[in-house]
Amino acid sequence: MSPLIKLAVIPGDGIGPEVVAEAVKVLEAATAADDVSFDATWFSLGAARFLETGDVLTDEDLTAIASHDAILLGAVGGVPGDPRLVNANIERGLLLKLRFSLDHYVNLRPSVLFPGVPSPLAAPGNVDFVVVREGTEGPYVGNGGAIRQGTTHEVANEVSVNTAFGVERVVRYAFEKAQGRPRRHLTLVHKTNVLVFAGSLWQRIVSAVAAEYPDVTVDYLHVDAATIFLVSNPSRFDVIVTDNLFGDILTDLAAAISGGIGLAASGNINPEGRFPSMFEPVHGSAPDIAGKQVADPTAAILSVALLLAHLGLTDAAARVSAAVTADIVARAALGIPRSTSAVGDAIVTRLTD
Amino acid sequence: MSPLIKLAVIPGDGIGPEVVAEAVKVLEAATAADDVSFDATWFSLGAARFLETGDVLTDEDLTAIASHDAILLGAVGGVPGDPRLVNANIERGLLLKLRFSLDHYVNLRPSVLFPGVPSPLAAPGNVDFVVVREGTEGPYVGNGGAIRQGTTHEVANEVSVNTAFGVERVVRYAFEKAQGRPRRHLTLVHKTNVLVFAGSLWQRIVSAVAAEYPDVTVDYLHVDAATIFLVSNPSRFDVIVTDNLFGDILTDLAAAISGGIGLAASGNINPEGRFPSMFEPVHGSAPDIAGKQVADPTAAILSVALLLAHLGLTDAAARVSAAVTADIVARAALGIPRSTSAVGDAIVTRLTD
Numbered sequence: 001m002s003p004l005i006k007l008a009v010i011p012g013d014g015i016g017p018e019v020v021a022e023a024v025k026v027l028e029a030a031t032a033a034d035d036v037s038f039d040a041t042w043f044s045l046g047a048a049r050f051l052e053t054g055d056v057l058t059d060e061d062l063t064a065i066a067s068h069d070a071i072l073l074g075a076v077g078g079v080p081g082d083p084r085l086v087n088a089n090i091e092r093g094l095l096l097k098l099r100f101s102l103d104h105y106v107n108l109r110p111s112v113l114f115p116g117v118p119s120p121l122a123a124p125g126n127v128d129f130v131v132v133r134e135g136t137e138g139p140y141v142g143n144g145g146a147i148r149q150g151t152t153h154e155v156a157n158e159v160s161v162n163t164a165f166g167v168e169r170v171v172r173y174a175f176e177k178a179q180g181r182p183r184r185h186l187t188l189v190h191k192t193n194v195l196v197f198a199g200s201l202w203q204r205i206v207s208a209v210a211a212e213y214p215d216v217t218v219d220y221l222h223v224d225a226a227t228i229f230l231v232s233n234p235s236r237f238d239v240i241v242t243d244n245l246f247g248d249i250l251t252d253l254a255a256a257i258s259g260g261i262g263l264a265a266s267g268n269i270n271p272e273g274r275f276p277s278m279f280e281p282v283h284g285s286a287p288d289i290a291g292k293q294v295a296d297p298t299a300a301i302l303s304v305a306l307l308l309a310h311l312g313l314t315d316a317a318a319r320v321s322a323a324v325t326a327d328i329v330a331r332a333a334l335g336i337p338r339s340t341s342a343v344g345d346a347i348v349t350r351l352t353d
Numbered sequence: 354m355s356p357l358i359k360l361a362v363i364p365g366d367g368i369g370p371e372v373v374a375e376a377v378k379v380l381e382a383a384t385a386a387d388d389v390s391f392d393a394t395w396f397s398l399g400a401a402r403f404l405e406t407g408d409v410l411t412d413e414d415l416t417a418i419a420s421h422d423a424i425l426l427g428a429v430g431g432v433p434g435d436p437r438l439v440n441a442n443i444e445r446g447l448l449l450k451l452r453f454s455l456d457h458y459v460n461l462r463p464s465v466l467f468p469g470v471p472s473p474l475a476a477p478g479n480v481d482f483v484v485v486r487e488g489t490e491g492p493y494v495g496n497g498g499a500i501r502q503g504t505t506h507e508v509a510n511e512v513s514v515n516t517a518f519g520v521e522r523v524v525r526y527a528f529e530k531a532q533g534r535p536r537r538h539l540t541l542v543h544k545t546n547v548l549v550f551a552g553s554l555w556q557r558i559v560s561a562v563a564a565e566y567p568d569v570t571v572d573y574l575h576v577d578a579a580t581i582f583l584v585s586n587p588s589r590f591d592v593i594v595t596d597n598l599f600g601d602i603l604t605d606l607a608a609a610i611s612g613g614i615g616l617a618a619s620g621n622i623n624p625e626g627r628f629p630s631m632f633e634p635v636h637g638s639a640p641d642i643a644g645k646q647v648a649d650p651t652a653a654i655l656s657v658a659l660l661l662a663h664l665g666l667t668d669a670a671a672r673v674s675a676a677v678t679a680d681i682v683a684r685a686a687l688g689i690p691r692s693t694s695a696v697g698d699a700i701v702t703r704l705t706d
């Protein structure tokens with residue numbers, strides 16, 4: 001009997017269901033010939049579910065999701081400004097809750113400018129790097145508060161929490177990643193000259209771990225300077241390791257310069273496998289274009305490649321990457337936009353031919 | 354007798370003295386015909402001073418500087434990695450200390466892509482916006498700490514402090530700025546879906562103040578999305594208002610897309626004039642190219658234009674801006690690099706011809 005992989009699928013809101021449908025098609029096609037099968041459970045979560053039931057993510061949802069081997073997520077979030085969602089904060093209550101509860105301490109976001117893909121940069125050069133963003137600490141911990149709210153004396157604080165335990169494990173992961181890549185270069189991005197306590201912790205841990213990886217070269221950039229290099233010389237980057245908030249900012253910029261968030265995939269990873277890892281496109285739910293079959297499912301499909309690689313199905317992962325790359329090159333030649341399902345179908349055809 | 358303006362000049366380290374020399378030449382030339390004169394006091398501050406005396410900024414320095422009408426600063430900071438500077442943190446002890454002590458709550462950073470200036474963007478469009486960055490709050494307050502430092506149980510926190518008082522005054526300034534510009538558009542940039550307490554404060558205050566400026570249109574972007582627009586459609590921005598850290602990141606990116614930090618000027622402003630405002634190029638001290646007369650003094654010279662405008666010398670400010678713009682257009686035609694002083698001289702010639 002072939003191994004059965006339990007997959008939790010969270011299509012979410014907006015374009016989420018459309019892109020996830022293509023991603024699942026590709027997942028099945030890519031593994032059809034393998035000695036493995038997927039058992040998908042679909043979870044209805046997101047703004048739509050909240051508006052229907054008032055629930056964002058119940059304990060039962062969380063327990064059920066946690067019992068799977070991996071998670072594929074489309075996108076969550078309602079129409080911006082929808083008054084019924086003002087106090088819901090689907091992002092915190094669902095997306096971040098999953099990342100934190102399932103200890104996704106590595107947020108892996110590759111940036112590759114595929115051949116033929118237009119970049120907003122005049123001379124992007126060879127863009128091929130990966131951001132290892134910390135996923136369970138920093139200013140994302142939800143450790144904020146306010147006093148005298150709504151008065152002229154209001155004080156609102158946000159606390160960034162950083163631990164040696166949390167920083168070291170993600171830094172080690174980043175060094176491993178760097179060691180497995182041809183250039184073996186790691187850049188720490190932080191703001192050590194201002195955030196002196198957190199910055200010092202990150203810097204000391206990177207220096208200490210670096211001693212164990214003598215074949216990896218290491219440098220450091222302040223986050224502000226890193227944004228300059230991302231537009232002036234992105235090919236200088238190989239692996240970036242950074243905190244949760246800087247990683248959030250840098251990966252959107254990285255996606256923009258390498259063809260847009262329509263192509264940017266990500267993995268929220270618990271490397272030890274104590275909890276299922278979650279794979280999702282970097283883009284949001286884009287309610288304005290939802291249901292029209294115009295969303296690009298490529299980012300979701302590339303997230304499937306990351307999912308397969310994480311599960312150790314490296315051949316299938318490579319097949320998906322190759323099919324997507326070929327499709328991206330072909331679409332540049334094509335010149336006309338295709339529907340969401342046409343992109344998925346074209347990639348499935350490449351996988352099954 | 355003509356009014357005497359007391360100017361504190363802090364050339365600083367690296368290329369600071371070179372670019373400040375040109376900026377002062379231009380300041381004098383631009384105001385030569387006016388009924389005003391400048392009395393400059395030069396302060397030796399920065400890494401060089403620290404290495405000589407062990408002082409970063411003494412109380413006497415601060416008191417002396419505070420007694421001036423305005424401050425012109427070049428750049429501070431020693432050679433990166435210099436072991437003698439490891440514990441000095443010239444940035445915090447000098448630059449940020451001045452901004453905080455002199456209540457520079459507005460950090461004003463215009464981004465203009467001048468005609469003929471190359472941008473890393475393939476199609477930048479009409480880049481002409483200004484970032485109003487808060488300067489005395491946020492994660493810059495120095496409110497961090499660590500326990501069990503150096504152990505595997507270390508916890509390092511950084512606190513972002515945001516007050517209604519502090520946010521409202523900078524938001525008002527930004528609305529005033531927006532009202533004085535043709536497009537009258539203001540974009541709040543924050544990360545309200547994650548930093549919910551600080552984000553809520555910023556959002557409520559922007560909404561409240563907006564009611565007093567019905568002719569200004571307002572929108573909101575998460576900081577990650579803002580970086581995407583800065584490379585994909587920078588002409589959508591008119592005035593951006595944001596917190597200290599997001600402003601730091603966005604203004605380096607903004608400088609990069611509009612010709613580089615060699616052209617980016619900034620003002621650290623105390624609008625009420627209780628303390629002297631400080632004008633400085635956005636770039637750093639660049640010790641690697643110091644003393645070679647290759648640094649571009651344009652950012653320092655444009656900072657002089659901001660200084661003159663702040664002092665109410667609007668005609669002189671306009672003359673400097675016009676001379677710099679003409680020089681930038683001319684240099685594109687020239688095609689060969691000029692020395693630091695040649696750029697200053699060329700701009701002086703335009704002002705005095």
Ligand SMILES: CC(C)[C@H](C(=O)O)[C@@H](O)C(=O)O
Pocket residue numbers: 091092095096248282546547577
């Ligand atoms: C939706 C939001 C909470 C999220 C984040 O800030 O991490 C998103 O921007 C991302 O990068 O996945």
Ligand SMILES: CC(C)[C@H](C(=O)O)[C@@H](O)C(=O)O
Pocket residue numbers: 193194224444445448449601635
């Ligand atoms: C030198 C550093 C402390 C400073 C900052 O972060 O504000 C600089 O980057 C700037 O933008 O002026």
